[in-house]
Amino acid sequence: MSTSKLLRICSLDAENPIDSSLREAFSSLHDRLKPPFPLTIPSPSEYSQLNLALAYGILTEPHLAKTHLTHLHAIVIDGYNNFTTILINLSNESYPKLLQIPKSQLLWMSSKLVQVAAVKVETLIISLLRQIKVGDFSEPNLWLCSELITILANNWDWLLEEPLIMKSSLFVFLRLLADHYRLVGRPELDKLKRMEIEFCIRVLREHFDICLHIGRDLIRLLQDLVFVPEFKDVWMDFLSDPGKFGVPVFMDISQLYRTRTPSHYFSLTITPEMETQLRFLLNHVKWGSQKRYQAWFAKKHFCTPGSETVIVDIVRFICCAHHPPNEIIQSNVISRWAIIGWLLKCCKKNYFLANVKLALLFDWLFFDDKVDNIMNIEPAMLLMVNSINQYIDITHTLLEFLFLLVDNYDLQRRELIFKGVSNSFSLLVRKGVVHSLESLTSCNQLSPVFREKLASMISSSDLATMKGSSEMCQRQVKIAPTTKCNVDSGKVSLANFELNDAGLQ
Amino acid sequence: MISLKDIVPAATNTISTQFILLDKGNIGQDGKETTCLALVADESASVHFQLWGDECHFFEPGDIIRLTNGIFSYHRSNLVLRAGKKGRAEKVGEFNMLFVETPNMSEIKWANDPTNPRKFVKEAVLSSHSRIFPTLL
Structure with a gap:
């Protein structure tokens, strides 16, 4: 088997189809890639072969890349669609396996395609952004950050035409x-940090109208940066002078709280490989079989120092971007809450754990059923309820954190947050995600303080006004037993009530 | 491609199948050759797979392996699947494959088929799961 000039492939790896199609096109057209270039117009199939051959040449022959690029500019008839698509597929399927030279060439070529505003170049940039691994502080990963932020900063005019890229790269x-x-x-990081700060601040300060579309997760990300002086100023303006952002409709931070972050943002900070594995786990793997998959996932993604920080992004992805259909929810495929329970146990550092809990409960704080999706808050509810028997520490820590957030997350907007959490509990019961909250309010293992807080939250929600629940308000421990008749099981399944302990270790 | 539940011990290199590697034993020496016993499985069954030479260090748990012209036979009294000299095992992916751990085809006692002494038939199940590799619970 020939060794690849493109990918890190060993003799025991099966042949990679992208690698072979590029290599074969290159070797069959090799003689035609040198000047003088032919004057004839290629047929459609010749055109796509020529694109493959030029892509291979550019990626593997840096000394001839400029000639190949001139050739590409000369033959292009489709706005570079064909060529860009080749690079997108290569990035999506094989970026982690790319050798160093093709990797550098891919980034160099991407910057050239941005300069000519090639068709689909925005997809290519998104694909490359997703190859950055959160929590990976190795040199190749930091190099990729630096290459991409350079492309973005150097092509500001293009960025203005591509608001999706602007928002996505700000998020990342x-x-x-x-x-x-x-x-x-790590002094070598200083330059990268400086570029990242300058880029993000410029987007926030000059194009806040675009940033508003990101919604509440923009706040979640910014609060982690409050100790960076430039971002401290942004916070000050958010809280005391929102007019400074020059967006007339933006008058208060609560506008961001109330905007649900569109789900595509949550795929940006996990790699395509991680997404595929998580979706496989949550769509196909049955209860009881998940242990080996969890071990493989952890070995692959959480084994280097600091890598557990990505668990925050995985939890947001599972809550907000992976919403299984009813057939899956009602089957014996492992549930989202169980995988999140396992992820919580993977967090060794308290700092990360707090961020993971925030990620899990974040949509609860601002929940409004007119704009929010119950599937975003379902995992935390089921995790709390299903952990009572064997993992009461999880129930306890989540409730504790939830009440801590209600009381402290934003003192000036405590009422809004109280209402969000109360709405969450109420809707979860009304839609039948849980029959009632009695398992929590009557759980002796939970501190009486929590149970009282929970009861007072319920009594102020619309659950309290539901038929049969007035008694609950007085006794402050039980919740409406008749709520079951209000179940809308068309939206959320009643399945998966039993705790399968296997998921949580 | 054959399902693992359908493999039968035979002296020929005719098994082409695909499975996921679940667990690896210690890497050791068998004469000049490096060897390592592994547990592999597909959606129908599991089996012990004997890794040879470079395979021992290259394949890792979670790897999806395609076996072409492999052999399922007794090797030093263990019933194992392996590539053998004529076959080939290659990595085609990772993670995204379902599996079951029972039955384990290496934990079945096979007997000669009375109607055809050159063939084996199942005589008894020695163990529902691998007795070498523990199940993760």
Whole structure:
């Protein structure tokens, strides 16, 4: 088997189809890739072969890349669609396996495609952004951050035409910056941090109207950066002078709280490989079989120092971007709450754990059933209820954190948050995600303080006004037993009530 | 491609199948050759797979392996699947494959088929799961 100039492939790896199609096109057209270039117009199939051959040439022959690029500019008839698609597939399928030279060439070529505003180049940039691994502080990963932020900063005019890229890259680099800023004793990182700060601040200060579309997760990301002086100023303006952002409709931070972050943002900070594995786990793996998959996932993604920080992003992804259909929820496929329970146990550092709990409960704080999706808050509810028997520490820690958030997250907007959490409990019962909250309110293992807080929250929600629940308000321990008749099981299944302990270790 | 539940011991290199590697034993020496016993499985069954040479260090738990022209036979009194000299095992992916751990085809006692002494038939199940590799619970 021939060794690849493109990918790190060993003799025991099966042949990679992208690698072979590129290599074969290159070797069959090799003689035609040198000047003078032919004057004839290629047929559609010749055109796509020529694109493959030029892509291979550019990726593996850096000394001839400029010639190949001139050739590409000369033959292009589709706005670079064909060529860009080749690079997108390569990035999505094989970026982690790319050798160093093709990797550098891919980034160089991407910057050239941005300069000509190639068709689909925005997809290519998103694909490359997703190759950055959150929590990976190795040199190749930091190199990729630096290459991409350079492309973005150098192509500001293009960025203005591509608001999705602007929002997406802001989301990614705010997230990365929180980790990079915390990393001390790495002077080589200073330049990268500076570029990340400048980029994010410029987007926030000059195009806040676009940033508003990100919604509440923008706040979650920014609060991790409050210790960075430039972002401290942004916070001050958020709280005391929102007019400074020059967006007339933005008058208060609660507008961001009330905007649900669109689900595609949550795929940005996990790699395509992680997404595929998580979706496989949550769509196909049955209760009882998950242990080995969890071990493989942890070995692959959580084994380097600091890598557990990505658990925050995984939890947001599971809550907000992976919503299984009813057939899956009602089957014996492992549930989202159980995987999140396992992820919580994977967090060794308290700092990360607090962020993971916030990620899990974040939508509860601002929940409004007119704009929010019950599937975003379902995992935390089921995890709390299903952990009572064997993992009461999880129920306890989540409730404790939830009440802590209600009381302290934003003192000036405590009422809004109280209402969000109370709405969450209420809707989860009304829609039948849990029959009632009695398992929590009558659980002797939970501290009486929590049970009282929970009861007072319920009594102020619309659950309290539901038929049969007035008694509950007086006794402050039980919740409406008749809520079951209000179940809308068309939206949320009643399945998965039994705790399968296997999920939580 | 054959399902693991359908493999039968035979002296020929005719088994082409695909499975996921669940667990690996210690890497050791068998004469000049490096060997390592592994547990592999597909959606129908599991079996013990004998890794040879470079395979021992290259394949890891979670790898999806395609076996072409492999052999399922007794090797030093253990019933194992392996590539053998004529077959080939190659990595085609990772993680995204379902499996069951029972039955384990290496934990079945096989006897000669009375109607055809060159063939084996199942005589008894020695163990529902591998007795070498523990199940993760």
